Amino acid sequence: MLIELSHIQRLYRSDEVQTTALQDIDLQIETGEFVAIMGPSGCGKSTLLNILGTIDRPTGGSYRFGTQELTAMNEAELAKFRREHLGYVFQSFNLIDELTIEENIELALIYREMPKSERRERVAHAMDHVGIAHRARHYPSQLSGGQQQRAAIARAIVGQPSLILADEPTGNLDTDNGAQVMDILQRLNDEGATIIMVTHSPSHADLARRRIDMLDGQVVVSVRNAI
Amino acid sequence: MLSHIALVFWRGIVQRRLFTTLNVLGMALGMATFLTLALIVRYEFSFDRWIPHAADIYRLDAFDDSEASVSSIRLVDALRAEHPDWNATAVLRGFSGATIRVNENAWDVFIARTDPHLFDVFALPLLEGDPATALVPDGVVLSQAEALRFFGTDHGILGKTLDLTQKGQTHRLHVTGVLKELPANTTPRFDIIVPSSGAALHINDLWPMATSEIWVRVSPSVASQFPALLQGLVQRHAAGLSEQEAKKYVVRGRALTSLHFFDATIGMRGTDKRLPVILGIVGLLALGAGLVNFVTLSTALAATRAREVAMRKVLGATVLMLGLSFTAEAIGLALIAAFVALALTELTLPWITTLSGWPIRLDFGFAVPLLIITSVIGGACAGAYPSWVLSRFRPATVLSSARLPGSGRLGSRLREGLTIVQFSFAVTLTICTLVIWRQTHLLQTMDRGFHQSGLLVSHLPNDPTERLRQQRLSDLVRDLPGVTGATVSDDAPGGGSAGITFDTTRPGNATPAILAVIGTQSSTLPVWGAHLLAGRLFDSSHDYDSRPMPAAPFDSFLTGQALAFGTHNVVINESAVRALGFANDASAIGTPITLHGKDVQTIIGVIADMRFKDSRASVTPALYYAISGPIGYGVLSVRYRNAPENTTRAAIATIWKQVYPESALNLRSVGDIIDEDVRPEQQRGMLMIVASFVTLSISCVGLYGIAVFNVRRRLFEIGVRKVLGATAQQVTRLLILQFLRPVMIANIAAWPVAWWVMRNWLSGFDRRISLSPLYFALTALIVLALAVLTTLFQIRRGARSAPAIALGSS
Known part of the structure; x- marks a missing residue:
């Protein structure tokens, strides 16, 4: 078992209002799975993905990753965990404009303090993998949306993470570019990568091996796709 | 990691050129101003520290009334008698000029007579000559500058001769040494050192005759015992003083390194310590403005990097890594600013030096470490807030939200607070500048109680045996075309020779007033153009108006004679009227007053206070009497009209050569003397103008940066307002008012500070402007107008943007 969530809860509190974003989530994900999370806006998909990615903390419950209990970790330990185990792909790419x-x-x-020669080798391989090696020296603003998202995927996989998290990776892309990105994700999964993807697109969700539907902060359906 | 930080830093500079330029420019201007003023402050605090063994050298001041830089030569005798191991030496500086002649050329100079022990105290570096043998009778040690002046070279002149004429006697002296040029930051000046015999130094051998600087070189342990060791010194060697008089004397030891500031407190040369302190504060304010600007813009800029930071956190960067990265970038930018500041200072220093009169130069050994420290501190401050804010937020919030952390209420308030601080500095300096400028203008243009234009003055040789030549000189000069008057007195614009004061009483007022007693001729006050307020001026046809005197008061001191002042009709000034306690000017007329308890004088006239020198100081209560014969230690005053100054000067010089062929003429225009007197205030005023201009510029640069940032961030809000019906004018007005709010608050915050600082500064002037609210109002107008001009372009651009584009920017 790669991931095991037990009774995960996420509450947002302000002075007068308390909002429940996630309640009593139990979820297990095996190594090598490709999971699509679907649901209407505000149902808690991205919150769940953020908690899985340790960039948000649950207000209750347990999150085990392999043998590690992540809810007990401090910020520095989580940062170390992220750089060693996780890769992210966002809807808005989030590439750094100056680089x-x-x-x-x-x-x-760089944050792994890997020797430069090894970094170069891995970066070249990752760019080849997603087909953007010819754009290596360009800045994000000089690339199309599809190319930027492929670059973001390359950034997510370059560290050979245990888990890739994708938050609506095709949300800002046209149909053709969206299809290309899904092809890459499927290929990565075929090669053994574990992927959790939030999407609004039923067709893209159907490409995953498992589909989880959420509503009002709860998992309502979890089904395996016939692929 | 370091190379990555450097890469991001460089890309940031290239891709955010506007912010980088504004940031570096503001910081560099602040640093350059700080560095320039730090150089001046350092110069002021460096006085005399270069002199070998400076920490062991002390000037001993013996005084009965008010302390002065000179004491009686008797002090050195007393010291040698009681403390022979103290290396005591005396330096007798001339009251008036001497003449040095080399071949056909003559110069009016001031010399320093000294004993053979001078170099035991001051181990001054010699370019030529041996300090052990340089101070011999008939020798003379010249500074490099004087050697060049007299001989055209400062090398190979040992043994050359020059003729020194003083008090009617000429001596041939041999050059025995050439001093390396003393730095400008030297209090005791040694331009022409004339080794002199004990008799020559003891010519005015009375305790009340303060003529000589008395120096000793002792260990700090001895110096710490000065109070005990010097207690009763004068009383133990009080020959010539009554017991009562001797009791009044005290002796104080003043460290050489403290004299530059101390002497200003006793009305001698030197600098008021408040000046470098004020300049230091101004420098810190300018640096503070630059730093605040830097922090404000860095903070604003950091807010735009929230997504980048969030992504870095997602990729595993820790808070420490991000903090270090931000701080390193800020320090890097500050170092660039430091480099620009160094270049700016190097370029502008010659201009500043000319403008301010301070002979400072850029010392890289001082400037570079100072700027590096400033950059590190500034960079750390600028990096701290962004590091703190951006490191704290959760990436999930940023990456899923349009609203960026650090740009919320806290960030806005912080930036507004910093803008207030920055403009407070600028407003304070601007108010101070306006006040200083007006006060300087007052000093330049105020009525000094006499007519300044068309008046020339020159010291006369102080030879008692040659006084009859005074009359001949005056008569010949008076007959020159265009000359309307020529007169001799013992005080004149620019300062006279003698400063004798008498305790004076009037009937009905037992408390004596201390009056300066000034010898004149009956023509002197009209020649000066003194303003008569009551009574009349001297008229030689009146008995007791102008009388011969066996000896002037000053001569009585010199010769040790009993004072024979006699009875005169006298004229007093306004200050004397007040000091003597008269109800008004008219009531003083005809009143007999008593000098020194015995000589009764009758007041015949009251004149306005005349400010001959030191624009800051109050005018001394003075009594003028007229002598029908020559005056010792006199100053010639010449009034001319409808004649070119150069022609008049040339004609006077020709007559001078006939009357005083052995002495050099040093004729000065009173206008020049007044200009010279006011110049330090003008120079400081100019420095303040530059500093406040720079600080205002920095503040405007900062405000412009914030305007650019805020308008960009608020395009969405502007779009919404316009969709709801707001016009471009309404949006412009709203934004301008919002930008002006911190500037207005800064004005109100700065006013009490500026008022307090300027009230204290003005209190140092006897004649001063009133601290009118107009200066504050005018400053507010200037600063607000500049703020509007600075932000208007950005605001109008934002206000005119199409709503669709503005809303798209969200």
């Missing part, structure tokens, strides 16, 4: 594509991808390895 070239090559440098953006390399950034994930």
Whole structure:
């Protein structure tokens, strides 16, 4: 078992209002799974993904990743966990404007304090994998949306993470570019990567091996797709 | 990691050129101003520290009334008698000029007579000559500058001769040494050192005759015992003083390194310590404005990098890594600003030096470490807030929200607070500048109680045996075309020779007033153009108006004679009227007053206070009497009209050569003397103008940066307002008022500070402007107008943007 969520809860409190974003989530994900999370806006998909990605903390429950209990970790331990185990792909790409594509991808390895020669090798391989090696020296603003998202995927996989998290990776892309991104994700999953993806697109969700439907902060359906 | 930080830093500079330029420019201007003023402050605090063994050298001041830089030569005798190991030496500086002649050339100079022990105290570096043998009778040690002046070279002149004429006697002296040029930051000046015999130094050998600087070189342990060791010194060697008089004397030891500031407190040369302190504060304010600007813009800029930081956190960056990265970037930017500041200072220093009169130069050994420290501190401050804010937020919030952390209420308030601080500095300096400028203008243009234009003055040789030549000189000069009067007195614009004061009483007022007693001729007050307020001026046809005197008061001191002042009709000034306690000017007329308890004088006239020198100081209560014969230690005053100054000067010089062929003429225009007197205030005023201009510029640069940032961030809000019906004018007005709010608050915050500072500064002037609210109102107008001009372009651009584009920017 790669991931085991037990009774995960996420509450948002302000002075007068308390909002429940997630309640009593139990979820297990095996190594090598490709899971699509679906649901209407505000149902808690992205919150769940953020908690899975440790960039948000649950207000209750347990999150085990392999043998590690992540809810007990401090910020520095979580930062170390992220750089060693996780890769992210966002809807809005979140590439750093001041860095070239090559440098953006390399950034994930810099925080691992990896030797430069090894970094270069891995970055080149990741760019080849997603087909953007010819854009290595360009800045994000010089690339199309599809190319930027492929660069973001390269950045997510360059550290050979245990888990790739994708938050609506095709949300800002046209149909063709969206299809290309899904092809890459499927290929990565075929090669053994574990992927959890939030999406609004039923067709893209159907490409995953398992589909989870959420409503009002709860998992209502979890089904395996016939692929 | 470091190379990555450097890469991001460089890309940030290239891709955010506007912010980088504004940031570096503001910081560099602040640093350059700070560095320039720090150089001046350092110069002021460096006085005399270069002199070998400076920490062991002390000037001993013996005084009965008010302390002065000179004491009686008797002090050195007393010291040698009681403390022979103290290396005591005396330096007798001339009251008036001497003449040095080399071949056909003559110069009016001031010399320093000293004993053979001078170099035991001051181990001054010699370019030529041996300090052990330089101070011999008939020798003379010249500074490099004087050697060049007299001989055209400062090398190979040992043994050359020059003729020194003083008090009617000429001596041939041999050059025995050439001093390396003393730095400008030296209090005791040694330009022409004339080794002199004990008799020559003891010519005015009375305790009340303060003529000589008395120096000793002792260990700090001895110096710490000065109070005990010097207690009763004068009383133990009080020959010539009554017991009562001797009791009044005290002796104080003043460290050489403290004299530059101390002497200003006793009305001698030197600098008021408040000046470098004020300049230091101004420098810190300018640096503070630059730093605040830097922090404000860095903070604003950091807010735009929230997504980048969030992504870095997602990729595993820790809070420490991000904090270090932000701080390193800020320090890097500050170092660039420091480099620009160094270049700016190097470029502008010659201009500043000319403008301010301070002979400072850029010392890289001082400037570079100072700027590096400033950059590190400034960078750390600028990096701290962004690091703190951006490191605290959760990436999930940023990456899923349009609203960026650090740009919320806290960030806005912080930036507004910093803008208030920055403009407070600028407003304070601007108010101070306006006040200083007006006060300087007052000093330049105020009525000094006499007519300044068309008046020339020159010291006369102080030879008692040659006084009859005074009359001849005056008569010949008076006959020159265009000359309307020529007169001799012992005080004149620019300062006279003698400063004798008498305790004076009037009937009905037992408390004596201390009056300066000034010898004149009956023509002197009209020649000066003194303003008569009551009574009349001297008229030689009146008995007792102008009388011969066996000896002037000053001579009585010199010769040790009993004072024979006699009875005169006298004229007093307004200050004397007040000091003597008269109800008004008219009531003083005809009143007999008593000098020194015995000589009764009758007041015949009251004149306005005349400010001959030191624009800051109050005018001394003075009594003028007229002598029908020559005056010792006199100053010639010449009034001319309808004649070119150069022609008049040339004609006077020709007559001078006939009357005083052995002495050099040093004729000065009173206008020049007044200009010279006011110049330090003008120079400080100019420095303040530059500093406040720079600080205002920095503040405007900062405000412009904030305007750019805020308008960009508020395009969405502007779009919504316009969709709801707001016009571009309404949006412009709203934004301008919002930008002006911190500037207005800054004005109100700065007013009490500026009022307090300027009230204290003005209190140092006897004649001063009133601290009118107009200065504050005018400053507010200037600063608000500048703020509007600075932000208007950005605001109008934002206000005119199409709503669809503005809403798209969200």
